[in-house]
Structure formats: C-alpha cells, structure tokens
Amino acid sequence: xSIFDFLLARKKTNTASIAKERLQIIxxxxxxxxxxxxxxxxLQEELIAVIRKYVPIDQDQVQVALENQGTCSILELNxxxxxx
Amino acid sequence: MAQIIVVTSGKGGVGKTTSSAAIGTGLALRGxxxxxVDFDVGLRNLDLIMGCERRVVYDFINVIHNEATLSQAxxxxxxxxxxxxxxxxxTRDKEALNKEGVARVIEELxxxxxxxxxxSPAGIETGAHLAMYFxxxxxxxxxxxxxxxxxxDRILGLLASKSQRAEKxxxxxxxxxxxxxxxxxxxxxxxxxxxxxxxxxxxxGLLGVIPESQAVLKASNQxxxxxxxxxSDAGQAYxxxxxxxxxxxxxxxxLEVQKKGLLQRLFGGRE
Numbered sequence: 001x002s003i004f005d006f007l008l009a010r011k012k013t014n015t016a017s018i019a020k021e022r023l024q025i026i027x028x029x030x031x032x033x034x035x036x037x038x039x040x041x042x043l044q045e046e047l048i049a050v051i052r053k054y055v056p057i058d059q060d061q062v063q064v065a066l067e068n069q070g071t072c073s074i075l076e077l078n079x080x081x082x083x084x
Numbered sequence: 085m086a087q088i089i090v091v092t093s094g095k096g097g098v099g100k101t102t103s104s105a106a107i108g109t110g111l112a113l114r115g116x117x118x119x120x121v122d123f124d125v126g127l128r129n130l131d132l133i134m135g136c137e138r139r140v141v142y143d144f145i146n147v148i149h150n151e152a153t154l155s156q157a158x159x160x161x162x163x164x165x166x167x168x169x170x171x172x173x174x175t176r177d178k179e180a181l182n183k184e185g186v187a188r189v190i191e192e193l194x195x196x197x198x199x200x201x202x203x204s205p206a207g208i209e210t211g212a213h214l215a216m217y218f219x220x221x222x223x224x225x226x227x228x229x230x231x232x233x234x235x236x237d238r239i240l241g242l243l244a245s246k247s248q249r250a251e252k253x254x255x256x257x258x259x260x261x262x263x264x265x266x267x268x269x270x271x272x273x274x275x276x277x278x279x280x281x282x283x284x285x286x287x288x289g290l291l292g293v294i295p296e297s298q299a300v301l302k303a304s305n306q307x308x309x310x311x312x313x314x315x316s317d318a319g320q321a322y323x324x325x326x327x328x329x330x331x332x333x334x335x336x337x338x339l340e341v342q343k344k345g346l347l348q349r350l351f352g353g354r355e
C-alpha cells in the first residue's frame with residue numbers, strides 16, 4: 001500500500017456513524033407509529049390529496065395521529081397552511 | 085419458581101440458537117436444572133448445536149398433540165445431568181403450535197425445572213409469538229448491523245404488547261440485550277456500530293457482548309455448546325453473560341482491540 005492510499009484510507013467516512021444516525025431516525029419513527037391502525041398512512045395520503053385541491057401543501061405539513069382515551073379514540077389532524 | 089427465558093431477535097442468523105445453547109448450558113453448569121425448548125418448528129437446529137440430533141425420537145409437537153409424553157420427548161444432555169433439550173418437529177410447520185398446547189407443556193415443565201429457555205425462530209409469526217408469549221425474561225440477540233438492530237426494536241415492541249404479561253397487565257418482561265458477532269477492530273475503525281451505539285438506540289440493559297470468534301463455528305461443527313470451550317473468548321463472554329443473568333456484577337470483556345504480541349504479529353497468531 002502506498003503512502004497515498006494510506007492517507008486516503010484515513011479520510012474515509014465513518015460508516016458506523018451513518019448507520020447510527022439512520023437507525024435513530026427510523027427507530028424513532030417506527031416507535032411513534034407502534035400500535036396505530038394500518039390505515040393511518042393511507043388516510044394521511046388521501047387527506048393530503050383533498051387539501052391539495054384547494055391549498056398547495058407539502059407531505060410533511062399534515063400530521064395525523066390517533067389517540068385512545070378510555071373507551072373513545074380521538075383522530076387528531078394537524079395541518080399547517082403556507083404563509084400568504 | 086421457574087423462570088421462563090425467551091431468546092429472540094426478529095432477524096435470522098444472528099445467533100439465537102448458539103446463545104440459547106450456551107446460556108442454557110451455562111445455567112446447568114451452575115447447578116440449575118434447565119431445559120432448552122426449540123420453537124423453530126420445521127427448521128429445527130438446536131439438536132445439532134447441542135449434539136443430540138441422533139437421539140430425537142419424540143418432539144415438542146408430539147407432546148402438544150398428545151402423541152407422546154413430556155418425559156418421552158425430553159432429551160437428557162450427555163455431558164450435564166441437569167440439562168435437557170426439547171426438540172422441535174422437523175416435518176410439521178409452525179401452525180402445528182397452538183397457545184393452549186404450549187401453555188400446557190410449559191406448565192408441566194415449570195414443575196420440574198428452574199429455567200426454561202425458549203429458543204425462538206426468526207420472524208414475528210406464530211412460532212416467534214408463542215416463544216415469547218409466556219416469558220418472564222427476554223434475551224434480545226442483536227448483531228451490530230442496521231437490519232438486526234431495527235428488527236430487535238420491533239421485537240421489543242412486541243414483547244411490550246403481545247406477551248401474556250402485557251395482556252394481563254402484569255409486570256413487564258425483563259429485557260436484556262445480548263450483542264453478538266462483535267468485532268472491536270472494526271468498531272475502532274468506524275466500520276461497525278459500537279456497544280454504546282446499540283445500547284443507546286435500543287435503550288435496554290446490556291447482558292453481554294460476544295466477540296466474533298472462530299470458536300463458535302468450531303463448537304457447532306462438533307455439537308458442543310461454545311460455553312464449554314472455556315479457553316475461547318466467546319465461551320468466556322457467554323460465561324460472564326450467564327453470571328450477569330444470575331445477578332452477579334461482572335465487568336465486560338473483549339470490547340477493546342486485543343494488542344498482538346511481537347511473535348503473534350510475525351507469525352499471524354491464529355488459534
């Protein structure tokens with residue numbers, strides 16, 4: 001191995017830290033949707049489609065969550081509309 | 085009171101059966117009457133790892149379906165007096181397991197054994213579900229690698245919601261992390277998730293770290309649980325993990341890069 005290869009090798013990105021970052025994000029996301037019904041992502045998609053007919057919004061500007069409180073469930077919609 | 089321990093992971097090939105065999109044997113070595121039950125119906129391998137594959141006459145499914153008694157199906161270990169194996173069926177599929185049957189067999193085992201180790205199949209279907217359902221303690225076997233860590237997190241979610249303890253609202257299953265196939269050299273080079281990384285992501289207590297080791301394959305080739313190879317790094321790491329499981333405080337070993345001596349450097353230093 002030449003000295004240049006050696007120096008290049010040292011500069012290589014730390015792949016373990018990329019793995020850690022990706023895992024932290026996906027695990028947090030999956031924990032958040034644990035125990036929620038399967039139809040929520042589809043519901044969110046369709047809601048976005050409806051709202052987009054009237055207001056231009058992004059995917060992440062609509063949040064849908066289902067909360068259980070005793071015997072009743074609350075479907076919470078949080079839509080951020082763009083500034084005028 | 086008998087303790088039921090599930091060895092689980094979600095992902096396949098991470099070392100569940102190797103760990104079940106090692107930990108079960110370790111508990112028996114310390115004087116506890118232990119049985120290891122293979123839940124991987126259709127793909128049994130615990131018998132091979134324990135070296136009793138030619139002595140399986142009746143299996144777990146035969147007992148569930150009342151085709152054999154439990155004492156006919158239990159295989160006594162040749163090396164240790166207080167260690168038994170209950171093999172899975174090789175010809176049936178996982179649908180042959182049912183909750184009532186498993187409950188009955190476990191109740192019966194509880195009368196006779198101190199520790200019941202349930203070796204879970206990979207996945208989250210019937211076999212894996214029933215292996216964890218009755219557990220008091222879970223050992224989550226994880227490799228320092230993205231898909232294994234994600235699957236382990238999924239299994240932790242199921243342990244917290246789909247077990248008997250969760251359904252009855254009892255004290256939750258005690259969860260332990262067992263990190264296997266750990267390579268300190270690669271961690272030092274930034275190529276592999278470290279123990280701290282995995283602990284931080286999964287946030288459960290660390291039972292042990294088993295280094296990637298040639299001893300594991302050597303042991304499985306011979307049908308000897310690797311914990312019996314007390315000269316090997318993996319054997320010693322499993323031994324420490326069993327002590328921790330029994331409540332002893334043992335310092336973690338094999339986490340740092342082993343410095344090679346001059347002779348080892350010159351001659352390659354293989355075991």
